[in-house]
Amino acid sequence: MVVHVSFFSMRDTVQPVKTPSGDKDLAIDGRKLRWRRRAAGLSVEELATAAGCSKGHISMIENGHRDARTPTLVAIARALGCEITELMPPEPTGNGGAA
Numbered sequence: 758m759v760v761h762v763s764f765f766s767m768r769d770t771v772q773p774v775k776t777p778s779g780d781k782d783l784a785i786d787g788r789k790l791r792w793r794r795r796a797a798g799l800s801v802e803e804l805a806t807a808a809g810c811s812k813g814h815i816s817m818i819e820n821g822h823r824d825a826r827t828p829t830l831v832a833i834a835r836a837l838g839c840e841i842t843e844l845m846p847p848e849p850t851g852n853g854g855a856a
Contacts, residue, residue, distance in 0.1 A: 786846040807836035
């Protein structure tokens with residue numbers, strides 16, 4: 758039996774999530790968030806406290822298991838001293854890599 762292991766997972770794709778209420782959560786690049794948090798010298802707990810959310814919520818965002826609603830994203834960006842756009846994934850180019 759051959760077992761194939763893939764290092765790509767669904768959490769590596771960043772997609773906005775439509776909530777039951779119809780509000781759209783914003784996609785955050787968890788790797789960018791983690792990098793910014795570490796660059797600021799903050800622990801997960803310190804960022805969570807500064808942003809007014811739980812450690813688990815920050816951790817889940819960083820690990821790609823949860824997106825953030827706009828007020829949470831604004832609070833996280835403020836706590837990190839950056840713009841919201843600096844935490845979001847880059848826009849796709851739309852050309853599919855064709856020249």
